[in-house]
Amino acid sequence: MMLKIFNTLTGRREVFEPMEPNKVRMYVCGVTVYDYCHIGHARSALVFDVLRRYLESCGYAVTFVKNFTDVDDKIIKRANEQGVACDAITTKYIQAYHEDMGKLGIRVATEEPKATEHIAEIVQLTEQLVAKGLAYIVGGDVYFEVAKYPEYGRLSKRRIEDLQAGARVDVDERKRHPMDFALWKSSKHGEPAWESPWGLGRPGWHIECSAMSMQHLGETFDIHGGGMDLIFPHHENEIAQSCGATGKEFARYWVHNGFVQINQEKMSKSLGNFFTIREIFEKSEWSEEMTGEILRYFLLSTHYRGPLDFSDQALKEAKNALNGFYDLFGRLSESGGEAVRGEGLDQAVDRCRAAFQAAMDDDLNTPVAIATLQGLRSDVNKMIDKGLSTEGRKKARQEFRSLGKVLGLFDVDTWQFGSAVSETLPLNIEEATTVKLVLNERDIERMLIERREARNRKDFQRADEIRKSLAAQGVIIEDKPDGTSRWKR
Template identity: 70%
Template sequence: MLKLFNTLTGVKEPFESLEPKHVRMYVCGVTVYDYCHVGHARSALVFEVLRRHLERSGYAVTFVKNFTDVDDKIIGRAQQLEVSWEELTSKYIDAYHDDMHRLGIAHASREPKATDHMQDIVSLTDTLVRKGFAYQLNGDVYFQVDAYPAYGRLSKRRPEDLQAGARVEIDERKRHPMDFALWKHRKPGEPSWPSPWGPGRPGWHIECSAMSIKHLGETFDIHGGGMDLIFPHHENEIAQSCAATGKEFARYWVHNGFVQVNREKMSKSLGNFFTIREIFEKSNWSDFVTGEILRYFLLSTHYHSPLEFSDQGLHDAKQALDGFYDLFARLAEPGPASPQSEGRLLEALNDTGRSFDNGMDNDLNTPVALAELQMLRSEVNKSLSEGLSTQERRRARDAFRSLGAVLGLFQADGWEYTGKARSGSEEQSVAEIEAQIAERAEAKRRKDFKRADQIRHELSARGIILEDRSDGTSRWKR
């Protein structure tokens, strides 16, 4: 049975969905004013893997992940670049989808934008005003923290404690320093929408409450995001949503840890971040990092713990995946059968499947799941050395593909995994490579070893590695 660490209760709890075999999950998406960095990639990956594991466990999952497309940062960036906020947000939503595609991260079931839900936001804000949880100040509307006694239950701190060091909007008109904006009166040059309090735009927190309630209902199963969102964003979401509906908002609050550089959180404010496209296109890693390698690296640390971003970590992920894909290449070859090794293989496949699921059920413990797959790789290699039939080889490959699908790994053929996008004369198709290998084999048959070596060097210069086998044939990889 799946157990998840619930930030709200502070303990690991058995997961039970409100509806049998149907999970409703909301995850806070990105504010679209710039390219995504590796920290955003980790959060997106964690909750996609949670979705995949739930589906493997027999649940239907309605997964909602929003875009914040109106915000102070967006307005400021658009003014800086002298473009409209619509043009800016459209560009970075497209860029987000491109980055996720590179990582093999699928779209959520629904990906709402805040600007498409203005009526829902205004309606929710109006409910809070009418119920006495919010007040108006010259076109601005604030949530009154003192009116909600349970404020602080997610972050486990009282309002007076939270105030110290918090990012609080300074406005002497507010009744309490921790009161937060639900609606902001229009300023010159800013986008605005009509409301009972005059033209304006929403505050950040009310957007997610309105969108999650609209698409998942007043109470749903899982709310997720990075740990940096616990306060104030998620704390404020709970307060305004529960105050408006009189019901519990989300039952399980799941938060992923930070990606760090030199033990500091990777963030745009600190300037110590790497965008996803830099990893693939411009950095020291672009020559070897694929989407699958980055996925493996991000999943190698438990989602709740901090993850140190490093050269060594990426190289370790590549080395691990190389080992798997080398095995898959061997499994694709014919070979002799051995009844003894086949019986041991079947037992190893069954044991690994159970251990893998147990690891994932234990608060999505992907490092344990990866370790189980590594042990299976070792066992399959042993069985191969003793002999496996074509059917058993296929069964082993299918097992890796099936379990790996939960993590988004092992779905490629070997040449697809190792292939990196190249330009011009460096790009070679599979047919071209195999034609050269055939020519080399013919040269060796004629004992023209000089030509055979020349072809090997030509392929090596283009990143193609040849492995000569005992039967005289060659296996290759990029």
């Protein structure tokens, strides 16, 4: 294994080398539990679930910590609006989080700490910063003084001078610098509060993650992750307060996933294109044909650091691509001949495994990893046509399950969207002239996707076979200049 991963701190891809041989310690910022999770939360959770799975598949013992922020202004506001205690809100949405992520096959973290369970550690860390002169007290509030940490801005590549110039006028005048941030907030009437050396209060957002990660992983650990929106100020502030307190590097690799767009627009409640995970499963145009594996496949089809465009068409393509795999699995479950025909299975599997690992080692390139599986699917389909043995079919299915497990795919025994027709679709023009089938739109779309995939990997023979097969059954493909295709009967 030679995993190279993009480190936001250094701005380049680096060979991943954990602090301890065969052990990885990873912390990922979780959600603030005051509402249902949206598609952006799903993407972040999935990225680090796959990173964890891949590291484990390479023999690493992974300690994975993902927190819940369960004390926050938004939680307090929601609790006041509903006339309930804050813990009633947080308990509800933590349970909802586990339900939603469970649908996507996202595994529970090794540890899932809550901020309210680590008040003692938060107070202790804040006391360290005050004692070192890196934080100051104003009334019952405690602020971190960014000017006292010369390296502030090294993660986000921002300078303190620029930040001060761009700061809004209506900042808290009690702060020594506009970018100073709260480590501890004095309590207000009706808010949850805990005892501290500075009086009743509650922790600031940034100090929570530093205290929880160091409690469970140590003062320095391997990987810190989250969405790109957390780079500044959250992760920048984590570095300042953690390194300031310990004098040690905080996390060695900083990994961030990209944003989600809806039909090429930024996801926003004001634009009316904001979807929770639950809405995706319940929305009328998706609900009858939506599974967690379809959504998972879709999310993995774009590199984790790039923007992800969520659309009805993208979900449809993900479903059709999965249909192609599960149609193959249906064929593999049938008995083959006694003789081992369809030679080359071992070589095809070896090629796929090597290409799959190379893709994952290349900064977790899941789209390319999926493409290697699509290539193996095409190869195995051809071998079945030639007469793949029962033993060969079993081995092929095991390989798909093994590689799919790294991505969290191909683990469904009964796939409700597969087509019995598509399992017996003719694969060449000779078969097409003798076997007359009535293709439905789903089968045609599936074959068009397979043809496009074949053309992308320059397997023009296979692409032409699909075109001829469709033509023999009265379906004409029209290729457009932009690379897309349309069809008509």
